[in-house]
Amino acid sequence: MKPYAFGIDLGGTTVKCGFFKNDGSLIEKWEIPTIKDNGGVQILPDIAAAIKGKLSERNVSPEDVEGVGIGVPGPVLANGVVNGCVNLGWGVFNVAEELSGLLGGIPVVAANDANVAALGEQWKGGGEGHQNVVMVTLGTGVGGGIIVGGRILAGGHGAAGEIGHIQMRKDETAVCGCGKKGCLEQYASATGIVRMAHLALKEERKLPSLLDGKEITSKEIFDAAKAGDDAALGLVDTLGEMLGTALAHITAVVDPDVIVIGGGVSKAGQILIDAITKHYRTAAFHACRDTEFKLAVLGNDAGMYGAVRTVLNR
Amino acid sequence: MKPYAFGIDLGGTTVKCGFFKNDGSLIEKWEIPTIKDNGGVQILPDIAAAIKGKLSERNVSPEDVEGVGIGVPGPVLANGVVNGCVNLGWGVFNVAEELSGLLGGIPVVAANDANVAALGEQWKGGGEGHQNVVMVTLGTGVGGGIIVGGRILAGGHGAAGEIGHIQMRKDETAVCGCGKKGCLEQYASATGIVRMAHLALKEERKLPSLLDGKEITSKEIFDAAKAGDDAALGLVDTLGEMLGTALAHITAVVDPDVIVIGGGVSKAGQILIDAITKHYRTAAFHACRDTEFKLAVLGNDAGMYGAVRTVLNR
Numbered sequence: 001m002k003p004y005a006f007g008i009d010l011g012g013t014t015v016k017c018g019f020f021k022n023d024g025s026l027i028e029k030w031e032i033p034t035i036k037d038n039g040g041v042q043i044l045p046d047i048a049a050a051i052k053g054k055l056s057e058r059n060v061s062p063e064d065v066e067g068v069g070i071g072v073p074g075p076v077l078a079n080g081v082v083n084g085c086v087n088l089g090w091g092v093f094n095v096a097e098e099l100s101g102l103l104g105g106i107p108v109v110a111a112n113d114a115n116v117a118a119l120g121e122q123w124k125g126g127g128e129g130h131q132n133v134v135m136v137t138l139g140t141g142v143g144g145g146i147i148v149g150g151r152i153l154a155g156g157h158g159a160a161g162e163i164g165h166i167q168m169r170k171d172e173t174a175v176c177g178c179g180k181k182g183c184l185e186q187y188a189s190a191t192g193i194v195r196m197a198h199l200a201l202k203e204e205r206k207l208p209s210l211l212d213g214k215e216i217t218s219k220e221i222f223d224a225a226k227a228g229d230d231a232a233l234g235l236v237d238t239l240g241e242m243l244g245t246a247l248a249h250i251t252a253v254v255d256p257d258v259i260v261i262g263g264g265v266s267k268a269g270q271i272l273i274d275a276i277t278k279h280y281r282t283a284a285f286h287a288c289r290d291t292e293f294k295l296a297v298l299g300n301d302a303g304m305y306g307a308v309r310t311v312l313n314r
Numbered sequence: 315m316k317p318y319a320f321g322i323d324l325g326g327t328t329v330k331c332g333f334f335k336n337d338g339s340l341i342e343k344w345e346i347p348t349i350k351d352n353g354g355v356q357i358l359p360d361i362a363a364a365i366k367g368k369l370s371e372r373n374v375s376p377e378d379v380e381g382v383g384i385g386v387p388g389p390v391l392a393n394g395v396v397n398g399c400v401n402l403g404w405g406v407f408n409v410a411e412e413l414s415g416l417l418g419g420i421p422v423v424a425a426n427d428a429n430v431a432a433l434g435e436q437w438k439g440g441g442e443g444h445q446n447v448v449m450v451t452l453g454t455g456v457g458g459g460i461i462v463g464g465r466i467l468a469g470g471h472g473a474a475g476e477i478g479h480i481q482m483r484k485d486e487t488a489v490c491g492c493g494k495k496g497c498l499e500q501y502a503s504a505t506g507i508v509r510m511a512h513l514a515l516k517e518e519r520k521l522p523s524l525l526d527g528k529e530i531t532s533k534e535i536f537d538a539a540k541a542g543d544d545a546a547l548g549l550v551d552t553l554g555e556m557l558g559t560a561l562a563h564i565t566a567v568v569d570p571d572v573i574v575i576g577g578g579v580s581k582a583g584q585i586l587i588d589a590i591t592k593h594y595r596t597a598a599f600h601a602c603r604d605t606e607f608k609l610a611v612l613g614n615d616a617g618m619y620g621a622v623r624t625v626l627n628r
Contacts, residue, residue, distance in 0.1 A: 075601055083601070132470045146567060153462055155569025156446045159601035166563045167597045178600060245481065246563075252480045253460060253567045255469025283481045286492060287389055287397070287473035 002066040006051055007308025009071045009113065010034065012087040015047055018304040019054055022066055022312060024124065028054075029304060040088040044095070048102035067107040067311030070099065071116035071303045075158030080110045083158050109310040113303055115152045115161055118145020120306030121260045126294035130257035134250055135296065136163065136243070138265035138272075141177070142185035142192075146254055150313065152306075153254075164189070166246050187242040190218035190265050196235055197221055222268035240275025247276065248283035255288055262296025269295065316380040320365055321622025323385045323427065323614075324348065326401040329361055332618040333368055336380055336626060338438065342368070343618060354402040358409070362416035381421035381625030384413065385430035385617045389472030394424040397472050423624040427617055429466045429475055431576070432459020434620030440574035440608035448570040449610065450477065450557070452579035452586075455491070456499035456506075460568055464627065466620075467568075478503070480560050501556040504532035504579050510549055511535055536582035550582075554589025561590065562597035569602055576610025583609065 001022045009016040014031045021027060032050050035042045047070070055062060072095055074085030080096025100108040111119075118127075118135035127133035131150045137143035142164030146153040153160045164185035165178050172182035174195070186192050197216045224232035247259060266272060273293050281289055298305055315336045323330040328345045335341060346364050349356045361384070369376060386409055388399030394410025414422040425433075432441075432449035441447035445464045451457035456478030460467040467474045478499035479492050486496035488509070500506050511530045538546035561573060580586060587607050595603055612619055 130470070144567075148462055148467055153568060155602075156444070156571035156605070157569055157601040159565075159599055160567065160569040162566045162569070162599050162601070165599040166566045167559065170559075180597070180599075245484075249480045249560075249563045250567050251473075252476045253458075253474065253564050254467060255471055255474040255476070257470035283494070285473055285476050285479040285494075287471045287476070288469075291470070 001312070002064050004060055004064055005066045005308050005311050006054075006068040007304040007306070008047055008068060009116065009303030009307055010043065010047070010073065010088075011113070012036070012073060015043075015050070016300065016304050017047075017050055017054075018301075018308060019058075020308045020312075024305075024308070024312060029301070034088070036087075036089055038089075040085070040090050043088060044099050044102055048099060051103060051106075062104055062106055065106050067109060067314075068099065068103065069109045069111070069116065069307035069310035070095065071113040071307045072110055073113045076110050076112045076115075076154065077158045078154045080108070082110065107311065109314065111152050111154065111307070111310055112145075112158060112161070114143035115145040115154065116306030116310065117143075117262070117302040118147050118161065118260070118306065119152050119309050120298055120302035120304070121262060121296050122147040122150065122306075123309045124305050125298040125302060126260035126262070126296045127258050132254070132256045133258055133260060134247070134254060134256040135260040135262060136247070137263035137296075138189055138261065139263040140189060140191050142189045142243075143263070146256075148254065152310070163246060163250060166249060168242050168246060184242060184246045188239050188246070193218050193221055193235055193239050193265075196238060200231065200235065218265055219267075222265075222271060226271055236271065236275050237278075240272070241279045244276045244279030244281075245283045247280050248285070248288075251288040251291055252285045256291065258292045258294055260294050260296050262302065266295055315626070316378050318374055318378055319380045319622050319625050320368075320382040321618040321620070322361055322382060323430070323617030323621055324357065324361070324387065324402075325427070326350070326387060329357075329364070330614065330618050331361075331364055331368070332615075332622060333372075334622045334626075338619075338622070338626060343615070348402070350401075350403055352403075354399070354404050357402060358413050358416055362413060365417060365420075376418055376420055379420050381423060381628075382413065382417065383423045383425070383430065383621035383624035384409065385427040385621045386424055387427045390424050390426045390429075390468065391472045392468045394422070395472075396424065421625065423628065425466050425468065425621070425624055426459075426472060426475070428457035429459040429468065430620030430624065431457075431616040432461050432475065432574070432620065433466050433623050434612055434616035434618070435574045435576060435610050436461040436464065437623045438619050439612040439616060440576070440610045441572050444571035446568070446570045447572055447574060448561070448564055448568060449574040449576060450561070451577035451610075452503055452557075452575065453577040454503060454505050456503050456557075457577070460570075462568065466624070477560060477564060480563060482556050482560060498556060498560045502553050502560070507532050507535055507549055507553050507579075510552060514545065514549065532579055533581075536579075536585060540585055550585065550589050551592075554586070555593045558590045558593030558595075559597045561594050562599070562602075565602040565605055566599045570605065572606045572608055574608050574610050576616065580609055
């Protein structure tokens with residue numbers, strides 16, 4: 001194997017770049033802005049320039065680069081074709097081939113951003129030491145990544161791990177960003193728990209007492225719950241019921257060794273894990289009932305680590 | 315690769331044995347009884363004797379056998395350890411190692427029976443030509459198998475594909491064989507639809523008119539539905555809603571290229587596929603909404619084909 005590799009995590013605002021040794025140790029990380037003008041036509045040339053600049057700065061020959069892994073915020077097929085990225089203005093094209101061409105033929109592997117984050121956590125984070133990992137990212141939405149035998153499960157349409165869109169309620173009237181109603185992320189994301197708090201305020205005319213007069217955020221709700229506020233505890237329990245039940249569905253399908261919980265909401269810590277596992281243990285198939293839950297540890301670097309892993313473990 | 319291989323499908327009543335060329339063509343198939351006395355201690359020696367007898371009968375040297383694949387009715391880890399088979403009286407031990415020892419070292423691969431059936435259908439059945447397949451077996455219960463990249467997804471506890479135990483209802487009072495309440499197989503199996511018919515009779519005091527006076531079976535219900543009976547159509551629709559919704563959950567996790575429906579209930583044919591897809595298309599994530607449904611084609615031979623595939627594609 002060649003001595004160096006790059007892991008790139010392409011986000012809607014910034015591109016996180018990592019320069020690695022082939023043993024997975026990070027040499028340097030830096031960021032460049034994501035310029036989304038004109039259908040995002042400049043994004044890949046900017047990334048190629050960043051990589052070539054780093055090689056030049058460090059006097060490393062492109063011949064000494066094993067490859068570049070890149071995580072992309074949209075569905076990506078196993079062959080590198082991105083199936084549209086609304087956030088970037090991208091349509092359907094082969095990201096891996098195009099970036100490789102801009103890099104003079106350095107091999108490129110592309111995958112979905114939630115999936116590379118899961119691979120990063122499996123490799124060097126909360127799932128370290130396990131080959132089969134389900135990762136759930138609780139942020140604005142609910143993302144997911146399925147790692148089987150140490151590799152990303154991409155799916156036939158690049159949609160494996162889209163667990164935020166498991167339909168948890170048939171009677172929901174609010175519409176999810178995906179167009180359906182009753183999706184997991186309408187309840188179990190930062191946005192979801194705030195939405196439920198507003199519903200509690202509006203429909204039941206009561207709001208967690210500790211939240212009175214404050215802008216409601218996911219963090220405020222968890223803080224109130226930790227302080228013992230009943231209404232906030234109820235909201236956290238509902239999130240736990242939705243997510244715990246969905247994870248019981250998920251483990252009946254892929255039966256991971258471990259479940260890793262990450263994303264901004266996971267900063268709530270043990271109270272979140274407790275709320276999820278309480279409902280998970282009830283709903284799960286007996287062989288999976290004791291599956292371990294871990295908090296993610298790599299934070300915003302998970303995608304960069306997972307991206308480089310895709311080229312170091314082809 | 316050596317010229318021959320065996321595929322063994324170990325069931326609770328009979329063992330289906332297949333002798334194959336290494337290109338996957340079947341030379342001969344036969345059955346032996348499953349003797350479950352004394353904790354099933356005789357089962358593997360009987361299978362070993364059947365294999366050695368066939369080799370002797372055909373003047374084939376054990377040296378010319380690539381391996382033996384065996385499907386087992388219980389959870390099996392990727393390393394061949396069976397995690398207890400209640401039906402056979404088996405506890406926890408390494409089936410693959412033990413059978414290999416009885417065969418003088420011929421390599422053995424063991425996997426769960428529903429999983430090898432799924433692999434058989436992916437290889438030479440309803441999923442042929444696709445690498446990523448979800449198979450659902452609708453029989454007495456609801457079994458499942460997940461094929462990713464042409465290989466069985468076994469799971470960390472041998473429980474991947476246990477989709478019959480996805481909890482579809484929180485308000486169910488009847489208990490599933492697994493000890494939980496509200497599992498998919500309580501609604502979507504042959505037993506499940508008959509159970510729902512009895513509930514309709516008891517609770518609503520009305521029974522599908524065409525069923526009056528007959529013993530209720532899954533086949534009778536589907537036949538009545540095909541003849542236009544409203545109550546039977548309602549029962550089929552409920553089965554379709556439960557299974558279609560569960561399959562939408564499943565595709566949001568593993569996103570297969572195709573979904574194969576098999577087992578005795580699948581003999582109902584297109585009316586079953588129509589009932590499932592009607593609800594599936596509503597509940598599925600948009601990228602998976604048009605995932606194709608196929609009927610299984612190998613019938614009782616699926617396990618034997620899938621079992622031999624595990625040794626021909628290691």
